Amino acid sequence: MLTLRGRAALAAGASARWASRVTGRGAGAMIGGLVAMTLDRSILRQLGRDRRTVVVTGTNGKSTTTRMTAAALATLGPVASNSEGANMDAGLVAALAAARDARLAALEVDEMHVPHVSDAVDPSVIVLLNLSRDQLDRVGEINHIERTLRGGLARHPGAVIVANCDDVLMTSAAYDSPNVVWVAAGGGWANDSVSCPRSGEIIVRDGAGWYSTGTDFKRPDPQWWFDETSIYGPDGLVLPMTLALPGAVNRGNATQAVAAAVALGADPAAAVAAVSQVDEVAGRYRTVQIGSHTARILLAKNPAGWQEALSMVDKHGAGVVISVNGQVPDGEDLSWLWDVRFEHFDDTVVVAAGERGTDLAVRLGYAGVEHNLVHDTVAAIDSCPPGHVEVIANYTAFLQLNRRLA
Numbered sequence: 001m002l003t004l005r006g007r008a009a010l011a012a013g014a015s016a017r018w019a020s021r022v023t024g025r026g027a028g029a030m031i032g033g034l035v036a037m038t039l040d041r042s043i044l045r046q047l048g049r050d051r052r053t054v055v056v057t058g059t060n061g062k063s064t065t066t067r068m069t070a071a072a073l074a075t076l077g078p079v080a081s082n083s084e085g086a087n088m089d090a091g092l093v094a095a096l097a098a099a100r101d102a103r104l105a106a107l108e109v110d111e112m113h114v115p116h117v118s119d120a121v122d123p124s125v126i127v128l129l130n131l132s133r134d135q136l137d138r139v140g141e142i143n144h145i146e147r148t149l150r151g152g153l154a155r156h157p158g159a160v161i162v163a164n165c166d167d168v169l170m171t172s173a174a175y176d177s178p179n180v181v182w183v184a185a186g187g188g189w190a191n192d193s194v195s196c197p198r199s200g201e202i203i204v205r206d207g208a209g210w211y212s213t214g215t216d217f218k219r220p221d222p223q224w225w226f227d228e229t230s231i232y233g234p235d236g237l238v239l240p241m242t243l244a245l246p247g248a249v250n251r252g253n254a255t256q257a258v259a260a261a262v263a264l265g266a267d268p269a270a271a272v273a274a275v276s277q278v279d280e281v282a283g284r285y286r287t288v289q290i291g292s293h294t295a296r297i298l299l300a301k302n303p304a305g306w307q308e309a310l311s312m313v314d315k316h317g318a319g320v321v322i323s324v325n326g327q328v329p330d331g332e333d334l335s336w337l338w339d340v341r342f343e344h345f346d347d348t349v350v351v352a353a354g355e356r357g358t359d360l361a362v363r364l365g366y367a368g369v370e371h372n373l374v375h376d377t378v379a380a381i382d383s384c385p386p387g388h389v390e391v392i393a394n395y396t397a398f399l400q401l402n403r404r405l406a
Contacts, residue, residue: 006046009039010097017094033090036097044089047096048121051080053105054260055118057149058129058170059142060305062087062108064245065129065253067281070106072261072271078102085282088113092121104264111145115152118159125260126153127162129185129253131169132192132304133336142169146197149173160263162256165220168193168203168210175217183259184208184225185252188311189304191339224259226251231258231272239272244279249308283402290378290405292386293318299398301330303339309392310344318387319349322364323377323397326356330395334359342367353380354397377401 002010017032036043054073056066063085070081080099082091087108096105109117111131118126128149131142150173153161163174166187174180175198196203196212203210211218224233231241231254243250254275261271280286287296300309313320326332334356342364350371352361357375364371374380377397381389393401 002046003040003042005040006043009036009043012036012039013093013097030086030090030094032097033086033093036093037090044093044096044117045120047093047100048105051096051103051105051121052264053107053121053123054125054127054264055107055109055114055121055123056127056129056260057109057111057114058127058164059111059132059134059302060308061129061249061253064250064278064281064284065127065257066106066108068254068257068275068278069127069260071274071278072257072266073104073106073264075261075266075270075274076264077104080105080107082108083282089117092117112148114149115155118152118156123156123159125160125162125263126156127256127260128167128170128174129164129256130167130187130189130304131173132189132302133339134302134331142192143197146170146173150176153177160260162260162263164252164256165222166208166252169197171220172197172217175220180220181224181259181263182220182222183252183256184222185256186248188249189307191303224255226255231255233259233262233268237268239269241272241276243276245281245285247308247312249311283398288405290381290389293381293384293389294387295321295381295389295391297398297401298390298392299395300392301395303336306340306392310341313390313392314388315345315348317348317390319351319381319384319389320345321351321353321377321380321384321389321391322360323354323380323391323393323401324352324356324360325354325394325397325400326359327396330397337363342369345369349384351380351383353377354393378404 013032013036016035020031054069070079073079080096080102082095087110146169157178161174161177161180164170164185165182199215201212201214209219231239257275258271284299298309300306326334352371352373361373374383
């Protein structure tokens with residue numbers, strides 16, 4: 001039950017949202033949430049009350065896993081979710097206010113916001129995906145983020161923590177929690193976890209396993225895992241899993257989403273069927289017609305994300321367009337380009353694009369990748385031979401392209 005002040009705050013937020021839409025300034029979700037929070041600082045707590053909530057966090061895969069979790073939870077009833085990816089307080093308020101009758105919620109939450117958001121909404125399940133370097137000039141150092149998460153989880157011993165045991169940092173964050181469901185969701189990027197976040201000792205990797213020298217901190221045995229055809233769970237559960245989204249990373253995302261939904265009582269087979277139907281996440285992975293080209297659009301924001309996105313690229317199409325900006329949401333420091341392995345392009349037509357296309361072109365040159373430079377992303381697609389083009393863009397380049405396509 002909302003307080004009188006809370007109802008007034010949401011009404012004011014709704015008015016601000018309407019004004020934003022009719023004046024063409026945007027969808028209005030963020031301004032609506034900000035206005036409501038300004039008028040009632042307890043509004044997030046009020047909206048989260050009496051719901052069973054799943055909080056999803058991590059450097060990469062938050063939006064996709066949240067979308068899959070919402071789909072799996074929908075087999076139990078109506079779900080509130082911030083499906084457009086607004087993952088800080090104002091976006092959460094807007095999402096919960098838009099579905100006030102839903103008793104279930106799947107919320108994507110920025111890593112640094114998880115502790116205070118969890119204090120407000122008291123989640124039933126917290127999903128920990130991965131932690132890696134992500135625009136250090138604005139986000140911060142990842143060991144600090146791990147310690148912040150660990151401290152936040154300690155205040156919620158009743159929550160089920162669905163944690164990726166292949167990620168050293170997320171394992172450390174969850175390691176002391178009393179109720180952890182370990183998922184082998186994959187951890188292809190290991191460059192940011194070469195030392196133990198707890199002791200500083202070296203992390204030794206042995207096949208799928210890993211351990212910290214000089215301590216007993218090691219990879220836990222998973223209760224959930226996946227392969228190319230199936231998902232595996234507790235008590236000998238085996239179910240076929242065929243996803244609409246590409247890549248092993250999305251099979252890991254789906255496995256954590258299913259584990260989270262099952263923790264709230266979803267039928268495993270129904271949850272797998274639901275996540276398998278997710279084919280687009282806020283414009284990511286969709287294929288569109290642009291002139292004489294079909295273009296599949298992928299989003300990548302940091303070295304770990306770029307590694308996964310590049311592994312999904314079809315190198316046998318008409319070309320690959322890589323679009324990079326360097327605005328504040330992207331991180332203005334693009335030194336991370338030198339951590340991405342671009343060397344695997346052979347005979348593929350590659351076009352560097354975006355506001356910082358020149359920086360990318362220099363990196364491609366050092367990688368020995370033949371390429372062209374066309375700053376405008378749509379023009380870069382048009383410069384490729386007719387046929388299918390793969391487009392990989394970082395955050396603001398991705399948003400700009402989607403706005404133009406709309």
